[in-house]
Every structure is written in structure tokens, then in C-alpha cells.
Amino acid sequence: MKKISFLLVLFVAMLATSAQSQTKFENWPALGTFHDVISATFHPSEKGNFDPIKQRSGELADKAVALSKSVVPAQYNKPEVKAAVKELVTKTNDLNQLVIKRAKDEKLNKSLISVHDAFHKIVGLCTDEKDHH
Known part of the structure; x- marks a missing residue:
């Protein structure tokens, strides 16, 4: 019974996290579009x-x-988010250059992980913000 309860709690927690992300992507469509491709x-x-x-x-x-270049929703509009987005642009450009140069998969993998981490940094910064209204 405890195992079922734990799994249920885990499932509900995953749904809540997914719902938070969904709202974030709805509030900031360009972030959702990037998410689709990543x-x-x-x-x-x-x-x-x-x-x-x-x-x-x-x-x-x-x-x-x-x-x-998109309009950052007010609740996420802070220097840390803008810096993280700038970092994401740099890392995606670096990755694209590696692809153009036909780099080995190991190099692509490292770069892609770096891009993925940069994306999650943005999502994390947007998640920490609590609505104080």
C-alpha cells in the first residue's frame, strides 16, 4: 500500500511540475517554441x-x-533571465557551428548537453519566481 501511495504522490508531483512548465510556455511562447525543438x-x-x-x-x-528578441513576461523579466537567454544564444550558435563543421558525435553531444543545461537554467529561473499578488 505504501508503494502505491508513494507512486501516486510522485505522479501528482510530476503533473504539478508539468502544469507549471506548461503555464510558463503559455506565458512566454518563444520559450515553448524553443522547448519543442530542444x-x-x-x-x-x-x-x-x-x-x-x-x-x-x-x-x-x-x-x-x-x-x-521576444518580449519577456514581466514576472520573468530580470537580469539573470536575460543573461541566461544570452548564454543560450551563444551555446546554440556554437553547436550549430560544430554541426556545420561536421564535428564528431562526442563533441556534438557535449555541446548539446550544454545547450540543454542552459535551457533548463532559464526554466529554473522562471520557476523560482512566486506570484505575490
Whole structure:
């Protein structure tokens, strides 16, 4: 019974986290658009498939630039978020250059992990903000 309760609590916690992310992406559509591309390229790489990132690295870099030019929702508009977005733009450009130069998968993987981490840094900074209204 305890195991079922634990799993239920874990499932509810995952739903709550997913709902928070969903709201974040609704509030900031450019972040959601970037998320769509990073998900479609990062998760296959975890299984050793680098074709998606090789095909979409330019798109990923473009989405990062679009994110940097988008209107940041007021609740996330703080220097740390802007700095993290700027870092994301740099890292996606670096990754795209590696793809263009046909770098080995190991190098692509390191760079893609770095991009993924930079994205999650932005999401984390946006999650810490509590609504005080």
C-alpha cells in the first residue's frame, strides 16, 4: 500500500511540475517554441541518435535568437533571465557551428548537453519566481 501511495504522490508531483512548465510556455511562447525543438533533438541524442540535431541545429539557433528578441513576461523579466537567454544564444550558435563543421558525435553531444543545461537554467529561473499578488 505504501508503494502505491508513494507512486501516486510522485505522479501528482510530476503533473504539478508539468502544469507549471506548461503555464510558463503559455506565458512566454518563444520559450515553448524553443522547448519543442530542444526536446525533438536532445532526447534522441540520449539514445545515440544525432541525426535530429544535425538536421535542426540551425533551427535551434534561430529559436534561441527569437527567444532573445521576444518580449519577456514581466514576472520573468530580470537580469539573470536575460543573461541566461544570452548564454543560450551563444551555446546554440556554437553547436550549430560544430554541426556545420561536421564535428564528431562526442563533441556534438557535449555541446548539446550544454545547450540543454542552459535551457533548463532559464526554466529554473522562471520557476523560482512566486506570484505575490
